[in-house]
Amino acid sequence: MSTFEETPIMSSYLLAILVSEFTFDESKTRRGVRFRVWSSPDNKDKRGFALKASVKFMETFEKYFGINDVLKKQDLVAVPQFGSGAMENWGLTTYSSPDLPEVLLFAGIFYTFCSSPDLPDVLLFADGDLELVGRVHPNMMGIYCRPLQHKDLFVHGNDASMRKDSLAASRPLSSIVDIATEIPEAFDKISYGKGGSILAMMRDVVGEQNFRKAIINYLKKFSFKTASTEDMWKAFDETIDHVKGPTGAKLNMLDFGNQWSKQMGFPLVTIESFNSSAVKLTQERYMLYPSALPLKKYRSPIYRYKWDIPLWYEKKGKLHQVWLTRDDVADEPLYLEVDQAVPINVNVDRRGYFRQNYDTAGWQKIIVQFKNDHEVYSGWTRHGVISDAFAAALIDRLDYLTLFELLSYLPKEKLYVLKLLEKPYQKSLAQYISGEVTRNGVQMFRVVGNTEEHRDGHSKQMTEAPGSSDLSDP
Template sequence: MRLPTDVLPTSYIIQLLPFIQVGNFTTDGHIDILVECKKATSSISMNAADLKIDNKTITVVDDENNTPFEVVSLIDQQTEREIITINLKTPLVVGKTYKISMKFVSILNDELRGFYRSTYEENGIQKYLAVSQMEAPDARRAFPCFDEPNMKAVFTIIVGYKNDKMSAISNMPVNKTEPIANMPGYMWNHFNPSVKMSSYLVAMMVSEFVSETSNPEFSPGIVYKIWARPSFRNQTAYSAEIGPKILNDYAKKYFLIDFPLPKMDMAAIPDFAAGAMENWGLVTYRETDLLYDPKKSSASAKQRVATIIAHELAHQWFGDYVTMDWWNVIWLNEGFASYMEYPGTDYVEPGFEMNEQFTVTDLHYVFGIDALESSRPIDFQVNTPDEINQMFDAISYEKGSCIIRMCANFLGEPVFRRGVTRYLNAHAYGNTVQQDLWKALQQQANQENIILPDTVENIMETWTRQMGFPVINVTRSYNANNGATASQQRFLLRKNPNSTDTNVYKWWVPLTYTNNFSAPAESSWLPGSNDSIQISRLPGSSSDWIIFNVGQEGYYRVIYDERNLNLIREQLMKSHTVISKKNRAQILDDYLNVARANLTSYVSAMELTRYLTNEHDYAPWTAASVALDYIDVMFYGLRDERDWKDYMTGLVTPLYNHVKYTESASDVHLTVFTRSQALNWACGKLNISDCVQNADRDYHAWMANDAKELSPNLRRLISCTAIADGSRPEWKFGFDKYVSSTLPNEKTELLRAITCTVNVTILNEMLVMMITNNSDIRLQDASTLFSNIAANPVGHQVAMDFLTNRWNEISAYFGGFQGFGGGTMARLFRSLCNRVNTQAKLNQLKKLRSDHPAELGSSKSVSQGMEVAEANVLWVQQHYDTIVNWLKSQQSVATTQPTVATTPSTVATTPSTASSVYLDNFSALIMAVLAGFWSLTRFCSFP
């Protein structure tokens, strides 16, 4: 599947004329490619897919003297290999430059890849635009090319368009505009030649969009514009303000390398498979990820816009300026951009407290995937387009960001920054492998006298060359020296007794530890060749608690001996704020997951949760909420579910009372997010009547007067509650609001809210709409709709039956639509796995997979999903009774919890109605929104 390197491109001239108003939805193209001969050959292979090439127009000439070479044949393997080969009568000469030319026609497809068409409605009129999405290997669908990231070249783009309110933009500024001969009303835009770049970064757009130009003071010397459909122009101001500020901050303060292009365009696309795409100089986004209305958009929507912009603009250096050599190390692009989301957003929005959010969004999320035996190394060999697309996953994004964060921490962040600048300068406009990054960081460490136990490369390769991560067992000696033994083992949620994996997993682990969060942490290294080390002395005395992995900067979990764990538990119960927020979150997440993996008792883990009655902070509650939500899902429908709900009511009620249902003007950013956590449990999972009644009241007031807007921060939660608690009128109102909404953020929230219904007929109707042409469910939103229905306890079986019974119809509808992270059918299947908790459902899932080996057999995400489902069934067998017995021992505690007095009514815990199921999908979704995680739309580039 790889191209030979006999000839390599140096420059392209690409002329494209898309027909988006005529109705045939094709693009007429002509291309000239200059190539340099590296090895004598009489055949030239390049990539092409779904192109109709005019064989008569193929020419190959010596660029120096214009001497033509006779073309013997064209071998067209577009279907099976996505390659065409031009065979010549005589061989090319090493060192000489040749020009390849041809005409072709490409399809302006509706698969959201290559050069494709998108639609929207403006003033009742259907509008079309043509836009590109070339990553991963889809430039070949727009024009014949050497479509591999290390075959960089200069691109000169010429785009035609109808001169009727339309415009054309590309990576570079317009150099010249002229009429198209013999086509009245059509124009050519000639764009300046690009800098040297990879084919997957080529971008162009033909549309009736309007632009908003940013204040030039925000990013001096760069013309910065935000493009959107005319009716959405009033939602571009926020992006126009923060985008250039972030770009300028990266250039002047972080990378210390000027942005090399004279302009930056950012465009909001109605139909877009990814979250966004970092095309050099023309970044494209889903509308919901670029547009923001300060009056109607939620705080989470605002944060999502900021983090995705910060992610994409980091790519302008890490990915565009310096590019990975091949897709096996796409993490060099995506991991670094995911890491940079946090400082980039923090620069323009310090009130978001991004540093506190990292662990509970990126780190804890990817732990859940990397703890599977079916995980993969960060550096993972891929070959085919399908394999390449599967690399856009949590391992490349979140794990990549986590190990970069860990590296920055043990080097020291200022040293790390300077090492990154060294790396970028050394490889400007080139391609790299991960060893190039390690080398630059090592050189910087040496220059600044940073002492490490081994080279940066040897340390970091233990994290990139093998999958998984360790759990560190800390056993204290409690003698006069107050020392400890720290040992490592691979952390697995479930060990397969039939595993054939013979790898011995060990990592270089940077250990940090403290008994005083107001003082600097102490540190040691656990070598990659050792199972354990002795730490001769810990800070404090043997009567003090010790916490390892300070700030959870390291990519590992921790288990303590029982005495130290009791000391920590006592501190949490007595005065929990003595321990940092991030480490409170770490302790909860670690213990609820090591218990799930049978490495400690669930009794120990559940005892830690008792202090939550006094916890009000975002990070600890988010960590607890996600981990406890897993237990909530496992208990669903089982005999002792009521005992579980009673215990959780005792934990959540004080938090609900603290944040209250009603928002306050004084709420800080993370208070808004914490309220979402509280109401998620109170309104949905626990049916606290005050919460449900308030939500029903507000939603019905909206139904009575749709000019009475709901709070943007509570809109989805309120709608979800009332739709689950109601019947078809409530759903129909929400659906109509979803269809008519002109606010992309609101539209996404309402799409998720309408899936909260527990009416099986309505759930089936939505699934049918998902695969119906010209329905109100866009292709890009189909996976979101399906995954939300699958996360609804009632909808889960509906979704599984729908996928089982209508597989061929669904597969035919999605056709070539892939999106990031692999095929659509694999993604739909994966979304069914999390709620499986019985053998019957597991058997149905296994049969579904075995019935469709071609679509599901080789998918990494499918393998991971099956492992999760099997582990769920095993969990119920192993842990259900333990937790039930512990819950019964706590019932006396739960019944003494104080009743929460609120206005206008008193909180009660009697189940309301059907709302008991409506928000079981919300805790996963709130994490997706707050983190930008891609995972519903995260793998995304987030390219």
């Protein structure tokens, strides 16, 4: 006879019951939480790494967020031919068997953040936390993802979510599900990739310690209760006192957060020379197909597809943060004093969830810098510049000859993840360019981007290339 402890208050969809002939490996965290990794007997040799990694994740995550009294046990089960990919149920996480070595690496993250009952629209940020944690706590990813560094998966998820978020078929992070068929659509690249990207951007705005305090405040306040996205932003406002917002006054996280969670899409920031000592920055919504219409309920967002955008740029070796404001009254540009002899990048390390584009002079300065010494920029910054260049070319804001000139430095590039970036754009390159340029260009991309894609978007080479480098600088 099996006996069970009393079920806590929870959403019914978080309940899981499993009957199987699987076998398991078992371990415990330092505070005694029992972990068991279950699989079919023929997969038993794959469980050791997954068990060790999951226990480590649990311990690190609990310490970071101050959560240490939620669950007494956690079972993690590899289910053959599991169509959902993964389900983070209460104390029993299920996932597809082929992902045994990989998915369990992140399992401890999911259920901890989802331990409260159904958090209606804030659940998107729980799923996005998979992407976020790699940036919030480097050790979580760094220890177990070699040769990857902790942010490499994050930037790949960022690119994937932006590709979807540039379409009229996208949706806001925080949205109401009108019919049951919309539920599966809510667990997509927007929830995971964009959710993590937005939270990471918020973290960089308020600082890691403030972010940590706010999340702890939110989790403790709404443990075993229902909550909304706005409740999370309010928890930030209750916790953070000394962070300045776009107007120079105290940051209003509720207003700032809603701009990014309640309207879909993201901004394109354009940087143009203004005079000999300044550049002008403006914003607009980035759309791959501007004439396409979204669902009717998303056509008139309260913020008019404008955002208060945090920008990060380097000047004389120091990192600066400024705001390109949404400006309800008029579309006023932002002017920055710069050294016109030095290229400027306003999204250092891909901290912000936006694209950037330059005038001709701006791109030429970046091209010269890449050719002379590309390592003056971090790997993540280089990744962002190239990704943004492709994005600008796709909407006819950058000609492809300039793009190819930018990419001409690639034979000197040592970071293999950076070279994987171009693969999703091969089809577009073939469509937009003809003749010798197309043949040479596409062949180059095949050489540097020949990897097998997993179902979750990560490449096989990313986990199976011993000795390969990553986006982190050597």
